[in-house]
Amino acid sequence: MSVADKAQIARRPLLKGLAGAAGLAIAGAALVEVPKLLAPHHPSSPYDDLLAQLPDRDSAARIGAAYLAGHRTFDATAAATNLRRKLASHSFATALETDMADAHMAEAHGWVLPEILLALCALAAKAG
Amino acid sequence: MPAFLDARSVPAGSTIETDLAIIGGGPAGISLALALANTPIRVVLLESGGTQPDAATQNLYAGTEAGIRYIPLDATRLRCLGGCSNHWGGWCRPLDPVDFEARDWFAHSGWPFARSEIEPYYSRAQSLVEAGPFVYDEPARWGKNFGAPLQLGAGGLYTTFFQFSKQRDSVLPTHFGERYAGDLKRIPNLDLYLHANVTGLRLTPNANQLDHLDVATLSGNRFTVKPKLTIVATGGIETPRLLLASNDIMPAGVGNAYDLVGRFFADHPIPGQTATLVVFDGRIAPYYQLIQTANGANFRAAFAPTNTYRQARGVADALATVEGEVQLDSTGQAAVAEMAALFGIDASGVRCFTLGCGMEIAPDPDRRLTLTGNKDALGMPRLKLDMRISDDDFRQYRNTLKELSRQLLLARTGMIRILHTSRAEWLSVMDWGNHHMGTTRMNDDPRRGVVDANSKVHGVSNLYVAGSAVFPTYGASNPTLNLIALVLRLADHLKVRFR
Numbered sequence: 001m002s003v004a005d006k007a008q009i010a011r012r013p014l015l016k017g018l019a020g021a022a023g024l025a026i027a028g029a030a031l032v033e034v035p036k037l038l039a040p041h042h043p044s045s046p047y048d049d050l051l052a053q054l055p056d057r058d059s060a061a062r063i064g065a066a067y068l069a070g071h072r073t074f075d076a077t078a079a080a081t082n083l084r085r086k087l088a089s090h091s092f093a094t095a096l097e098t099d100m101a102d103a104h105m106a107e108a109h110g111w112v113l114p115e116i117l118l119a120l121c122a123l124a125a126k127a128g
Numbered sequence: 129m130p131a132f133l134d135a136r137s138v139p140a141g142s143t144i145e146t147d148l149a150i151i152g153g154g155p156a157g158i159s160l161a162l163a164l165a166n167t168p169i170r171v172v173l174l175e176s177g178g179t180q181p182d183a184a185t186q187n188l189y190a191g192t193e194a195g196i197r198y199i200p201l202d203a204t205r206l207r208c209l210g211g212c213s214n215h216w217g218g219w220c221r222p223l224d225p226v227d228f229e230a231r232d233w234f235a236h237s238g239w240p241f242a243r244s245e246i247e248p249y250y251s252r253a254q255s256l257v258e259a260g261p262f263v264y265d266e267p268a269r270w271g272k273n274f275g276a277p278l279q280l281g282a283g284g285l286y287t288t289f290f291q292f293s294k295q296r297d298s299v300l301p302t303h304f305g306e307r308y309a310g311d312l313k314r315i316p317n318l319d320l321y322l323h324a325n326v327t328g329l330r331l332t333p334n335a336n337q338l339d340h341l342d343v344a345t346l347s348g349n350r351f352t353v354k355p356k357l358t359i360v361a362t363g364g365i366e367t368p369r370l371l372l373a374s375n376d377i378m379p380a381g382v383g384n385a386y387d388l389v390g391r392f393f394a395d396h397p398i399p400g401q402t403a404t405l406v407v408f409d410g411r412i413a414p415y416y417q418l419i420q421t422a423n424g425a426n427f428r429a430a431f432a433p434t435n436t437y438r439q440a441r442g443v444a445d446a447l448a449t450v451e452g453e454v455q456l457d458s459t460g461q462a463a464v465a466e467m468a469a470l471f472g473i474d475a476s477g478v479r480c481f482t483l484g485c486g487m488e489i490a491p492d493p494d495r496r497l498t499l500t501g502n503k504d505a506l507g508m509p510r511l512k513l514d515m516r517i518s519d520d521d522f523r524q525y526r527n528t529l530k531e532l533s534r535q536l537l538l539a540r541t542g543m544i545r546i547l548h549t550s551r552a553e554w555l556s557v558m559d560w561g562n563h564h565m566g567t568t569r570m571n572d573d574p575r576r577g578v579v580d581a582n583s584k585v586h587g588v589s590n591l592y593v594a595g596s597a598v599f600p601t602y603g604a605s606n607p608t609l610n611l612i613a614l615v616l617r618l619a620d621h622l623k624v625r626f627r
Contacts, residue, residue, distance in 0.1 A: 055469035059462035066459040096470065100281070100538050105530055109459045110403075110545040112533035117466070 045127030047080050050120060053092040057124050064125030067108035067118045076126045079119045086116065130313050132209075135174070135324035136347045146172040146319070147626060149341060149355035151326045151370070153177075154211020156595035157361035158304045158312065159256055159612045163619035165315045169626050172353055173312075174324040174343060177208030179305060184346055188325065188504045189366070191511035195495075196555060198395075198515040204562045205363060209322065210305025212363065212562065213608070218293030218301025218426075220259045220609040222250055224445065226435040227603035233442035236392065236491035237601045240572045240581035246613045253612040258294035258302045260425025265289055270422045275413035277429065281538025284437025284531045288447070292419055292426035293608075323347070327506050329358070329374035329382050329591065338382075338591045344506045357622065361594040361615075364393065364564030365497060368597070369511050371568065371578075371585075372499050383568065383578045383585040390497035392569050394602050396486045396561035397517060399554055403483040403529050404545040405450060406464060406536075410477035416450035417481070431483075432604070433528050441531075443524040445488035445604035448532065450481045460545060471540050483544075486561060487525050488604045492516055497567060522554045563607045565596040582621050583614070594618055 042048075042057060054060040068074055086095050099105070099114035106115045138144070148164070150157045153175030161173050177185045185208065191201035198204075206214045223243060230238025254262045263269045265288050267277060277287035293301030312320055321343075328342035341353040360367050368390035372381035381389055414420060415429045431448040438445065456464065460480070468475035495516045499509040526546055533544030548554045571577025574586035579598050585591040594615050596607040603610075 054466070056462075056465050059465040062462035063459060063466060093470070100534055103531070103534055105534050107530075107546065108463070109457070110547055110549070111459055111463045112530050112544050112546065113463060113467075114537070117470070121466070 043128055047076070047123040047127050050080060050083050050087070051124055051127060053087070054120055054124060060121040060124040061128070063108050063111070063113070063118070064121035064123065066111070067106070067122050068125055069109070070107065071122070074122050076123055080123060083116065083119055083123075092116075132179075132309075132313065133319055133321045135321040135343060135351075136345045136349050138321070138349060138351045140349050141351060143340070143352040143354050144172060144319075145354045146170045147356050148172070148622065149174060149353050149358045150361055150594075151341070151358065152211065152361035152363065152366070153209045153305065153320065154361065154363060154595070155213045155304045155608055156611055156615050157359070158210070158308050159253075159615045160359060160361065160594055160619055161315065161318055161320070162256070162308060162311060163616050164622065165311075165318070167317070167623055167626070169317060169622070171315075171318045172355065173318060173320040174326055174341070174353065175209050175320065175322050176325045178322050179209045179309070181206055181208045181214070184505070185323075188506065188508070190504070191513065192500060192502075193513045193515060195513075195515040196517060197558070198513060199560055199562065201365060201511060201513060204560070204564070205365060208305065209309070210303045213302060213304040215562070216293070216301060216608060218257075218259075218295065219606040220254070220257055220291045220293060221264065221288070221447070221605040222613075223603040223605050223610050224435055226438050227445065227601060231439065231442075234444065234490065234601070236493070238571075239600055240570060246610075246617055249613040249616040250609070252616050253609050254291075256612055257609055258307075259291040259609070260294075261423060263289070263423070263425060263427070264291060270415070270420070270427060274415050274420055274422070275411075278407065278412060278416070278536070279539040279541045280532075280535040283535040283538070284433050284441065285431050285528065285535060286434055287429050288432040289415075290428050290430060292428070295419070295426055325506055326370060327373075327508055328376070329360070329370060331374075331377040331382065331588065333377065335377045336587060337589050346505060357590045357592065357625065359592045359594050359618070363595055364567050364597040365511065367593055367595070368497050368567040369499070369508070373509050382591065383588060385587060386575045388569065388576075388578050390567050391493040391495075392491050392566040392600075393495050393497055393513065393515075393564070394489050394491065394566040394599075396563045396602065396604060396606075397489055397521070398484070398486050398559045398561050399548070400484060400557045400559060401451070401482045401547060402448070402485045402525070402557070403547055404454060404460065405481045405483050406456070406460065406542040406544070407479050407481070408464070408468060408473055408475045408540065408542050410479035412450070412479070412481070431532055433531070437531070441527065443528055444490060444521065446525050446528050447486045447604045448529070449484045449486075451484045452482055454480050454482055456480050463543065467537070467543065473540055483529075485525065486604045486606070487521065488602055489517060489521050491566060491569075491601055492518065519551055522548075522551065561606065563596065563602075565599040565602050565607060568593045568597040569600040570598040571600060583618050592618065
């Protein structure tokens with residue numbers, strides 16, 4: 001076996017290793033990226049920072065649509081400003097509890113829910 | 129055992145003298161007669177019908193209606209021995225203490241006494257309606273087998289309990305005429321006349337005393353009863369009719385010096401399917417939906433506003449019952465998904481139910497009964513009912529439902545969808561309880577009430593009204609148990625008067 005042969009043989013495991021690493025990287029990237037691609041796509045909106053609080057944005061948008069049907073003068077910009085002010089000092093969970101404790105409730109298609117949740121849902125419906 | 133007497137066989141033109149006349153053989157009249165059984169007081173009870181309903185007698189009730197839809201006046205009552213107990217559902221629940229209070233946010237409210245005044249009579253009333261031991265809002269006494277009430281967060285509503293008049297063969301509650309016929313026949317000092325229609329309360333010329341009663345039968349017989357005291361126990365519709373029609377001495381009618389007789393008519397609105405109740409984990413005790421039996425009593429739960437909440441928020445009474453299971457609408461599905469995720473709970477077993485309701489209605493002087501020019505077969509003027517309900521009555525009930533939803537969410541138990549908003553929507557599902565109240569309301573001031581705190585008609589020394597006609601406000605509880613407690617109190621008052 002010539003020296004060159006030996007060198008060629010020595011490179012094979014290296015190339016195999018590199019190929020394996022590349023494969024893992026691609027598979028890893030796929031694991032991360034594919035769900036993102038499959039997840040519902042929401043266009044970016046001025047309220048994305050707020051809408052990130054919602055566990056299920058599609059459900060929220062459905063509730064929001066029902067809310068907007070009964071609140072045609074809903075001002076999204078003012079609502080967003082108000083929500084940001086509230087959430088600057090409290091977590092969404094705390095704000096939700098506070099609304100329920102203080103009886104700040106509103107209705108969407110008759111469903112009685114905390115005001116802050118319905119405001120977020122309305123923004124979700126507006127954002128699409 | 130002696131039989132009941134038949135007014136058709138009384139010699140025409142004769143006069144029957146007695147200590148006490150009771151007009152009407154419904155739950156009030158029968159309870160009063162039973163309460164006076166072991167006294168020396170001689171009682172004549174005059175019942176218009178027989179022991180069973182008949183069309184000709186029932187037609188005496190026919191009248192006309194205006195305003196919002198109400199049950200025809202000859203269908204909302206039964207004119208035979210036992211009266212309306214012959215078609216009642218047997219629901220029993222005491223009035224709440226706040227029901228008796230004067231509330232500045234509830235116009236025309238205020239009984240002349242507190243609930244404590246009739247409290248001692250509830251246990252005997254409970255026996256008469258055969259509703260078992262007096263338990264109601266002590267759920268621990270129903271036993272642990274039925275499960276705990278739904279968890280509610282701190283707030284204005286709580287789980288309350290109805291009890292039910294004895295269910296015979298799982299169908300019928302106590303029919304007073306049938307159930308107590310034997311007891312009535314055994315009372316030595318009682319003469320109970322069937323087919324005896326009182327057509328006039330005849331006052332003495334100075335109008336301060338009742339002199340005699342005109343009695344007529346559909347067969348054409350007429351005679352007179354001359355009692356020392358008279359109790360009108362003909363219900364919340366017929367009582368004002370009799371008082372208003374007895375206008376020979378007092379042109380406005382008996383007890384009507386201040387134009388109050390027939391005003392403030394009330395019933396319990398029972399709008400169907402008012403809301404959807406969601407229970408996140410689907411677990412709900414069986415007594416919410418169906419009558420359960422324990423310790424000799426039949427019971428069922430409802431949601432009620434507390435006395436404190438009613439006072440603080442200025443809302444009328446309302447009792448919400450859980451009815452049939454339903455499916456979630458799409459908004460509801462989204463709301464359940466969102467709330468379950470936010471609360472971090474499993475709502476995979478979610479169940480939904482419709483809520484029914486018995487509402488209290490605010491006293492309204494213009495919801496009233498008046499006489500018309502039409503006459504019945506006995507020559508009595510027929511009635512016209514002007515029926516009304518205010519938007520505020522619906523608004524208050526909506527607020528109560530919103531509070532219930534808030535409490536359910538606070539406890540992570542569930543939530544509520546209110547199904548109706550507009551007046552038209554509410555009226556489209558409206559039914560009524562057949563609970564006729566308020567038309568000879570009780571108040572110590574004759575300018576504000578027809579009868580005083582003892583149920584005596586103002587200005588007439590020997591005339592009383594028994595039954596829910598005297599209720600100045602109504603609560604949401606079914607009236608039978610409460611009116612019987614009031615009647616038993618009246619019986620004690622009468623015993624003292626005859627002493």
